[in-house]
Amino acid sequence: xKPAVDQVGSxxxxxxxxxxxxxxxxxxxxxxxxxxxxxxxxxxxxxxxxCHQVPETPxxxxxxVRLPDFSGLELQQKLAASxxxxxxxxxxxHGDIPMTVRAMKAGAIEFLTKPFRDQDxxxxxxxxxxxxxxxxxxxAEIAKLRxxxxxxxxxxxxxxxxxxxxxxxxxIAAELGTSEITIKIHRAQVxxxxxxxxxxxxxxxxxxxxxx
Amino acid sequence: xxxxxxxxxxxxxxLAALRLELKQCRVDLEIIRNSEQNTRRIAESKxxxxxLRRSEADLHHAQRLTNTCSWKHDLxxxxxxxxxxxxxxxxxxxxxDASDPALYFGRIxxxxxxxxxxxxxxxxxxxxxxxxxxxxxLPDGTVRHQRSVGHPVLNEAGELVEFVxxxxxxxEQERTRENLERALAKAQKTEAYLVEAQRLSxxxxxxxxxxxxxxxxxxxxxxxxxxxxxxxxxxERVHQRVHPDDLPMILEVVGQAVxxxxxxxxxxxxxxxxxxxxxxxxxxxxxxxxxxxxxIFGALMDVTASKQAQERxxxxxxxxxxxxxxxxxxxxxxSIAHEVNxxxxxxxxxxxxxxxxxxxxxxxxxxxxxxxSSIIRDGHRGSEVIARVRALLKKAPPExxxxxxxxxxxxxxxxxxxxxCGATLEFALTDGLPLVLGDxxxxxxxxxxxxxxxVEAMKLVTGRPRLLGICTKAxxxxxxxxxxxxxxxGIKREHLDRVFTAFYTTKSDGLGLGLSLSRSIIEDHGGRxxxxxNETHGVTFQFTLxxxxxxxxxx
Numbered sequence: 001x002k003p004a005v006d007q008v009g010s011x012x013x014x015x016x017x018x019x020x021x022x023x024x025x026x027x028x029x030x031x032x033x034x035x036x037x038x039x040x041x042x043x044x045x046x047x048x049x050x051c052h053q054v055p056e057t058p059x060x061x062x063x064x065v066r067l068p069d070f071s072g073l074e075l076q077q078k079l080a081a082s083x084x085x086x087x088x089x090x091x092x093x094h095g096d097i098p099m100t101v102r103a104m105k106a107g108a109i110e111f112l113t114k115p116f117r118d119q120d121x122x123x124x125x126x127x128x129x130x131x132x133x134x135x136x137x138x139x140a141e142i143a144k145l146r147x148x149x150x151x152x153x154x155x156x157x158x159x160x161x162x163x164x165x166x167x168x169x170x171x172i173a174a175e176l177g178t179s180e181i182t183i184k185i186h187r188a189q190v191x192x193x194x195x196x197x198x199x200x201x202x203x204x205x206x207x208x209x210x211x212x
Numbered sequence: 213x214x215x216x217x218x219x220x221x222x223x224x225x226x227l228a229a230l231r232l233e234l235k236q237c238r239v240d241l242e243i244i245r246n247s248e249q250n251t252r253r254i255a256e257s258k259x260x261x262x263x264l265r266r267s268e269a270d271l272h273h274a275q276r277l278t279n280t281c282s283w284k285h286d287l288x289x290x291x292x293x294x295x296x297x298x299x300x301x302x303x304x305x306x307x308x309d310a311s312d313p314a315l316y317f318g319r320i321x322x323x324x325x326x327x328x329x330x331x332x333x334x335x336x337x338x339x340x341x342x343x344x345x346x347x348x349x350l351p352d353g354t355v356r357h358q359r360s361v362g363h364p365v366l367n368e369a370g371e372l373v374e375f376v377x378x379x380x381x382x383x384e385q386e387r388t389r390e391n392l393e394r395a396l397a398k399a400q401k402t403e404a405y406l407v408e409a410q411r412l413s414x415x416x417x418x419x420x421x422x423x424x425x426x427x428x429x430x431x432x433x434x435x436x437x438x439x440x441x442x443x444x445x446x447x448e449r450v451h452q453r454v455h456p457d458d459l460p461m462i463l464e465v466v467g468q469a470v471x472x473x474x475x476x477x478x479x480x481x482x483x484x485x486x487x488x489x490x491x492x493x494x495x496x497x498x499x500x501x502x503x504x505x506x507x508i509f510g511a512l513m514d515v516t517a518s519k520q521a522q523e524r525x526x527x528x529x530x531x532x533x534x535x536x537x538x539x540x541x542x543x544x545x546x547s548i549a550h551e552v553n554x555x556x557x558x559x560x561x562x563x564x565x566x567x568x569x570x571x572x573x574x575x576x577x578x579x580x581x582x583x584x585s586s587i588i589r590d591g592h593r594g595s596e597v598i599a600r601v602r603a604l605l606k607k608a609p610p611e612x613x614x615x616x617x618x619x620x621x622x623x624x625x626x627x628x629x630x631x632x633c634g635a636t637l638e639f640a641l642t643d644g645l646p647l648v649l650g651d652x653x654x655x656x657x658x659x660x661x662x663x664x665x666x667v668e669a670m671k672l673v674t675g676r677p678r679l680l681g682i683c684t685k686a687x688x689x690x691x692x693x694x695x696x697x698x699x700x701x702g703i704k705r706e707h708l709d710r711v712f713t714a715f716y717t718t719k720s721d722g723l724g725l726g727l728s729l730s731r732s733i734i735e736d737h738g739g740r741x742x743x744x745x746n747e748t749h750g751v752t753f754q755f756t757l758x759x760x761x762x763x764x765x766x767x
Contacts, residue, residue, distance in 0.1 A: 022554050024590050028561035031583055035568035066550060070634075093550035093557065114557025118564030 014058040014129040019043045019075070020091070021068050025114070029062055029091075032118055038125065046075040054086060058136060060109070060128030062121070065092035065099060073099065076106050085135060087128035091116065142208050148194045149209050156193070159186040163199070164206040272296055279381035285313055286374045287336075292316065301358070301381050303350040321347035321355065332362070339364045339372050345382070357386040407431055414514035420447075422470055422506040436492070436514050438484060455481035455489065473506055474498050479515070491519040533729055534607045537657050540664065540726070541604055544631060551597045551627060555590035562587045600627060603653050604660075610651040610736075617648055617655075617684055617692050617757065624656045625682070628663050632680070635667050635698075640683040645692050648757040650737045655757070658730040658741070662696040662753045665726065669700025669750060676749065691739070691758040698750040708743055708751075730755075 016033045018040055020026040026042045033040035043049040047069045049061075061079075063072040076088055090103050090111045100111045109131065110124035152160065155176075162172045169187065173180040196202035272295065275281055281298035285291075291311040302319050304310050320328050324346035335342040342362045347355050362377035407430070410416055416433030420426070427445040434441050437453050454462060458480040469476040475497035482490040496510030541548070566583040569576050600623055618641045625637065663680065670678040681697035703711060712731045727741075734741040734755045741755040 022558065024558040024586055024593070025554060025561065027586060028558045028565060028583070031579055032561050032565035032568065034579065035565045035572070091557070093553035114553040115560035116557070118561060118568070121561075 013039055014060070014133070015055065016040045016125055016129075017043065017049060017052075017054075017059060017061045017086075019046060019049045019061065019067065019072070020064040021045060021066075022064070025064070029121075032121070033125070036122060045069050046072065046078075049075065050078065054084060056136065058129045058133040060087045060089060060125055060132055062089050062091060062125065065090055065103075073103060073106075076103065076108065080106065087131050089121070089124045089128055091121070142211065145194070145205050145209050148205075151193050152190060156186050156190050159183060160190045160194070160202070160206065163187060163190065164203045276300075279384075280378055282376070282378040284374055284376045287372060288374075298379070301356075301379065302348065303352070305351075319348040319350065321349050323347075328360075335362060335364065336372065336375070339366065356381055356383040358382060411435070414517075416512045418510050418512065420508040420510070422508065424505075433512060436490070436512065437482065453482050453484070455483040457481075469496075469498070470506065470508075473500060475508065475510070489516075490514055491516045529729075529732065530607075530610070533654065533657065533733065536726060536729055537604060537653075537660075540657070540660055541601070543664070544627065544660075548597070548601050548627070552594060552601075555594035555597070558590045559587050559594070562590070597627075604656065606653070608653075610654055612649050612651055612737075614647040615650050615652055615655065617645055617694060618643075620652060620655055621659060621682060621684065621694070624659045625663070628660060628667075631664070631667065633667050633671055633678075635670050635678040635680045638679055638681045640681065642685050645684060645686050646690065646759050648692055648737075649760050650757055654733045655737070658733050658755065659694075659696070661726040661730050665753075666696055666698035666700065666750075669698045669702075671700075673700060673749075687756060691756055693754065693756050695752055695754045697746065697752040699746075699748070700750040702745055702749060703743070703751050705745065708745065711743060712741075 016038045018026055018029045018033070020029065020042075021044050023044070026044065030040045030042050041052075043052065046063075046067045063075060065072040067075070072088075072090055072092075079086060079088075085107075087109045088103075088107070089109050090100075091114055092099070092111070093114050103111050109128040110120075112121060112124065149157070158176060159172060162175065167175070169180050169183045173183045176183070190196075191202065194202060194205055196205060271282075275295055275297035279297075279301065281295050281301050283292055283294035283298050286293070290313065292313050294310065298304070299310055302316055304315065308315055317325070317329060328344050328346045331342055331344055334340070341364070342360075344360050345357065346360070347357055349355055358379050359382045360377060360379040362375050364372050365374045365376055367373050410430055410432035414432065414436065416436050417430045418433050419428045425447055427447070427450070429445060431441070434443075437450065439445075439449075439453075443449065451459060451462075462478065462480050465476050465478055475495070477496075478494045480492055480494075482492060484490060491514070492512055493515045494510055494512045496508050499507050499509060501507060562583040566580050566587075569579045569583070604627075621641065629637075663682075666680045670680070676699060679697075679699045681695070683695040683697070685693045685695075687693045712727050731741045734757070737757055738760075739755055739757040741753065743751050743753050745751055
């Protein structure tokens with residue numbers, strides 16, 4: 001991936017994936033993305049896109065609903081099933097309401113009917129990229145916390161679980177059948193290893209770790 | 213004598229003896245003479261008798277041959293004398309008294325008897341000739357017809373002595389006459405029927421003696437041409453009625469047929485004085501007379517009404533085809549919108565991108581150039597789509613032109629492609645096919661129908677590919693052959709033929725007109741449309757289109 005002169009977004013560089021079977025439309029979309037210095041990668045079918053390795057950089061998918069192999073909506077389902085949460089902007093030559101509702105319910109960022117205003121598409125693309133960036137950051141945060149969490153001993157994990165439930169050291173000691181002083185040491189270890197600055201901070205981290 | 217008296221008595225007695233002898237001689241001579249005469253007379257009378265017998269025999273033969281008899285009724289004796297043929301004609305038996313007039317009167321048919329007897333009596337009183345036709349009944353019950361002629365014979369005193377007469381057996385003539393009358397009546401009836409039939413069917417018949425130009429026309433011919441019966445029929449006058457556009461064609465067809473001494477079949481028009489047009493259909497055959505002259509016999513039918521009905525039917529059919537097409541295209545709106553919006557979307561997006569590139573500090577001219585080229589391309593693409601849709605939507609009379617069937621298929625497929633519902637198209641289009649003569653829109657309508665039906669048939673198919681095959685080939689007989697195969701649910705054998713019936717449908721929202729119309733469209737093009745079941749899944753619809761249409765004689 002070549003580093004783009006990023007006018008609209010901020011680093012790291014984002015990628016727009018375009019899936020449209022109509023060569024002309026596909027090229028026009030690419031040209032539009034390039035004009036605002038977005039890195040763009042075209043695909044002519046849903047299957048072709050599925051085979052492609054999506055990078056861990058901000059990205060979004062501009063997806064035509066009608067495609068030769070399977071539809072954009074089906075691709076959306078397949079991506080969701082494989083836990084790929086790339087933000088999707090649907091474009092279609094002719095969209096009906098049920099189709100739109102289905103796409104939006106499944107988490108699409110936008111559903112645009114051709115011909116659309118370029119600004120609408122670009123706004124949606126930027127919003128999608130921003131969302132993806134956030135998601136990437138969130139995923140990175142969770143991963144970081146998980147890594148910290150993984151460093152805890154089994155006893156420390158037990159203690160942390162009870163601490164974030166708001167239990168007093170005394171109560172925890174009683175529950176775990178040990179002394180209050182021991183719990184205090186464990187608790188300090190947890191705070192240190194998790195790099196938590198306060199109890200609420202630790203509670204937030206615990207929620208993040210527990211999320212997916 | 214004086215000499216003898218002067219001589220002696222002996223000589224006198226001798227003289228006397230001589231005299232006696234002489235006398236005797238004279239007597240003998242006389243006798244001989246008489247006897248000779250008699251003999252001659254006998255011979256003469258024998259000859260006469262022979263002649264009489266012969267003439268009687270001749271008469272008998274003659275009477276026999278002509279079924280004629282003659283008789284004489286002697287009024288004084290009341291007896292009848294008749295020729296043998298009379299007995300035969302009246303069937304008189306040997307034991308019957310042939311001289312009894314009552315026997316003959318008795319043979320007269322009871323229905324005719326009073327009339328005939330009255331006539332006889334009147335003629336007897338008036339001493340007049342009579343002539344009568346009547347029937348006789350023979351003992352075996354046979355009825356025969358007879359013509360009897362009688363003539364009264366009067367004596368010097370002017371009294372009626374007898375009646376002589378002849379009778380002819382006219383049974384054969386009578387029978388012939390009756391047959392003739394029957395035949396004539398039948399012929400008259402037949403002619404009446406024929407005239408009526410010609411009037412009803414508006415068919416006239418005619419004959420034309422080519423060498424003399426003589427024309428014979430039935431009444432209906434005059435009615436069709438609206439000529440007065442009194443008109444002097446000439447080929448020229450007939451030709452004046454013919455529609456001027458058709459005359460050269462008629463002259464050519466007829467001229468060639470006459471040269472080849474055969475009949476012809478022809479459809480042409482008449483232009484009537486009031487400006488109306490009649491459509492005629494003529495069928496003729498040629499006959500060559502022993503003289504070598506050619507005579508044409510023909511029937512000519514006024515098919516104007518049927519032509520008009522045909523034309524109305526054709527119009528109704530076109531109307532129906534148009535409406536059906538609209539319905540089908542209505543189902544395709546989504547596709548059409550997609551097809552139009554696709555290039556339109558690309559145009560707008562390229563134009564937007566173009567502007568953005570222009571507005572940059574250092575415009576990328578390559579991007580701008582490519583964007584504009586693409587806009588031009590898509591502009592044309594969009595207008596082509598619209599033209600195709602408009603062509604399908606328009607209601608224009610069929611326009612037959614030379615078509616490349618593969619192009620026609622590709623165009624329609626481009627339109628239905630977004631509507632394929634997951635079916636995969638498999639093309640097997642043969643290159644270099646002969647061009648076919650047809651109406652693009654109508655043939656596309658057929659293809660549209662077959663493709664949409666195939667898609668519909670495969671809608672619920674799972675577990676096997678939804679293959680839609682379209683194949684074209686050249687036919688050995690000329691023309692092309694198109695096959696549309698699906699892998700759908702198939703059609704039950706007993707329904708295979710019914711699918712072409714109007715209003716037969718398995719779809720809940722279908723009219724059931726698509727296939728019936730498709731078939732008539734293809735048949736109108738001189739081709740054939742049929743369906744067969746596939747060995748594995750689904751059915752195959754196939755149609756053929758000839759290179760040219762069967763020559764039409766008249767527009």
